[in-house]
Amino acid sequence: MAEAYPADNELLNIQSDTETGVEYIPTGTAPYYLQFRKLLYRLLLATRRANDLRVHDEGGLDIGVKAGKFWLGTELISYEGSSGNTLADDKQDIYIYLNSSGTLVTNEYSSFPDMAVTPHIRLAQARTSGGDIELITDCRAGHNIMLPYGAGGLKKTIEAHTGDDALAAAESDSVHSNLGATATITLTLPASAPVGTVFSFAVQATQELRIDPGTATIRDDSGQTADKYKSANAIGASLTLVADSAGDWATVAKNGTWTEEA
Structure with a gap:
């Protein structure tokens, strides 16, 4: 069903639109072309961002x-x-x-x-x-349309793991911890993740948190070996990894001591 207009008499008595500031041309106004240009001017101002x-x-x-x-x-x-x-x-x-x-x-x-x-x-x-x-x-x-993160808009997702888990590339830009864990936790990074996929990890329980890259390599100063996990067990240790163009993981931030699997 088509959208209905207001009644004719109501339309004829509308002076302006409060929200946009667009003014209606009064009946009998002269010169009409000048009023039309004013109307067009306000309409263009109101719709400019739509372009x-x-x-x-x-x-x-x-x-x-x-x-x-x-x-x-x-x-x-x-x-x-x-x-x-x-x-x-x-x-x-x-x-x-x-x-x-x-x-x-x-x-x-x-x-x-x-x-x-x-x-x-x-x-x-x-x-x-x-x-x-x-x-x-x-x-x-x-x-x-969204607020930038720094302005109070989108926030990072943080997940506490009490059991082993495999992360998906769609979870990029999330934070993962072992809060509540009572044993070693292994988190496996996604294989063939798109370049720029990023994950952060935080030790929040005095249990070993392992980050497993699968067949890829986590590159940091503790080692450069493929198919080896990185681990930490001290509360406060953290690690941020980004998928690189070689199919591996670059360490872009690290706190505390992380070691490579022997």
Whole structure:
């Protein structure tokens, strides 16, 4: 069912919209063109941000993307806008997005990436056929608006383990401890994790906490051997690891004494 308008008499008596500041043109106003320009001016002010990062059809298989900004953590990333981005022809679905470095991606055809694994800004979904763009669906939505972590927005997830566990890449940027454990705990890192996947570990019980890289290597000053876990058992010890391009784990922060499996 179509959305209904207010009654005619009510519409004729509306002077302005409180939320946007847009003023209605009074009946009989002259010169009308000046009032129309004022109305248009206010409308454009009220809708300007709606144009940020908007994907539009440029004819044929080309799309343009309007300029805009987005937050990545506490870093504000600017996208300067672009034109002449040619889409592949005869595609039922093309998922268009900006990756975490602000680079436009137009060659994703199955779905948008998993946000937990590949942080991105969703822009649009397109369909092409016969050398033309048939449809562009706007995918900018509330998920693009968030408070940066440092400003009190998204917080890290912390999980206390009292038994062995295998971590998933989708849990990236989380913290894991052995709080409440009464025996040795082994946490296994995900195999073939995407570059940049990050985990932090904290010893919060006087039990050994082991971080197992599987067949990969955890690189730090205690050793560089593949398929060897790192361990600590003193409360306060902590370790932060990031998946690198070689398929291993780089140590980017460490507190206390961590040793490599003998």
